[in-house]
Amino acid sequence: MELDLSKDSGFVFQALASETRLKIIRFIGNQEKSISEIAEHLQISKAITTRHVQQMEDCGLLGSERGSGNNRNKKMVFLKVDDIHITFPEKVYPEFQLHKTDLKIGHFTDFSVKPTCGLATEKEIVGKSDDPKFFLDTNRVDAALLWFSEGFVEYKIPNLLRDDELPEMLEISFEIASEFPISNNIWPSDISIFVNDIKVATYTVPGNFSDTRGRYTPGWWNDRFSQYGLLKHVRINKLDTGIDGENYSPVTIDDLHLQDHPLLKLRFEVEEDAKNKGGLTLFGQGFGNHDQNILINTYYLTK
Numbered sequence: 001m002e003l004d005l006s007k008d009s010g011f012v013f014q015a016l017a018s019e020t021r022l023k024i025i026r027f028i029g030n031q032e033k034s035i036s037e038i039a040e041h042l043q044i045s046k047a048i049t050t051r052h053v054q055q056m057e058d059c060g061l062l063g064s065e066r067g068s069g070n071n072r073n074k075k076m077v078f079l080k081v082d083d084i085h086i087t088f089p090e091k092v093y094p095e096f097q098l099h100k101t102d103l104k105i106g107h108f109t110d111f112s113v114k115p116t117c118g119l120a121t122e123k124e125i126v127g128k129s130d131d132p133k134f135f136l137d138t139n140r141v142d143a144a145l146l147w148f149s150e151g152f153v154e155y156k157i158p159n160l161l162r163d164d165e166l167p168e169m170l171e172i173s174f175e176i177a178s179e180f181p182i183s184n185n186i187w188p189s190d191i192s193i194f195v196n197d198i199k200v201a202t203y204t205v206p207g208n209f210s211d212t213r214g215r216y217t218p219g220w221w222n223d224r225f226s227q228y229g230l231l232k233h234v235r236i237n238k239l240d241t242g243i244d245g246e247n248y249s250p251v252t253i254d255d256l257h258l259q260d261h262p263l264l265k266l267r268f269e270v271e272e273d274a275k276n277k278g279g280l281t282l283f284g285q286g287f288g289n290h291d292q293n294i295l296i297n298t299y300y301l302t303k
């Protein structure tokens with residue numbers, strides 16, 4: 001049932017403003033009850049019970065019908081609603097809106113990588129492994145897996161915010177692992193994440209996993225090679241930057257100045273001075289345990 005604060009909804013509010021009528025609703029529940037059963041349960045007269053039931057019937061909370069079988073001479077009462085939603089004329093908390101971007105792994109716009117490195121589509125290796133020049137191969141746009149030992153890949157996407165849209169949170173989710181020749185489940189790597197050239201967080205991924213096959217990793221991919229990563233959610237809001245709910249840096253969405261840039265830049269990097277230089281592997285749709293690309297959500301309010 002949908003209610004508002006108009007006069008038309010007042011009859012429902014009046015009906016609910018009685019402990020006796022609330023007891024009747026709780027007693028009926030998802031069953032049918034006769035007037036006699038309700039009166040006996042509440043220990044009130046049938047006449048008073050009938051008046052309470054009639055008031056709730058008039059405003060649409062209860063319904064009734066003639067019983068059947070042993071109850072054929074009785075009025076059986078039942079609930080007509082199981083939920084009431086009240087709409088207020090003004091919102092106290094403004095509603096966020098959302099711009100979504102589904103970014104494919106191979107759609108990077110800049111890179112600098114060192115072997116071991118490579119790209120793979122759902123069907124095959126792109127070019128030749130361990131040769132950075134194939135990061136410029138025309139087939140790299142179809143890549144669903146990307147790996148390198150040191151360096152970075154950078155993506156640029158349109159900033160969809162209009163002048164009257166105020167950013168509240170930027171959420172980036174991706175599946176990631178470190179990089180080791182063949183694989184190594186214990187091989188930590190410090191992976192720095194930059195947005196608009198600002199380092200928002202450095203996440204230490206624990207390994208490059210091949211203990212079990214990835215749920216979506218294609219059958220032609222060798223069992224001994226990297227199979228899956230960890231799904232991470234980076235959230236940059238008005239307070240800080242967190243990963244999976246844990247604080248990672250004091251960088252806020254205001255620090256990114258999104259409204260001043262027509263493009264949004266995203267960079268994943270294993271920096272030269274990283275303590276754990278264990279490389280990086282990014283999994284896209286068709287590889288790993290999560291059938292997704294890099295997902296970027298921009299939450300905003302309208303002026």
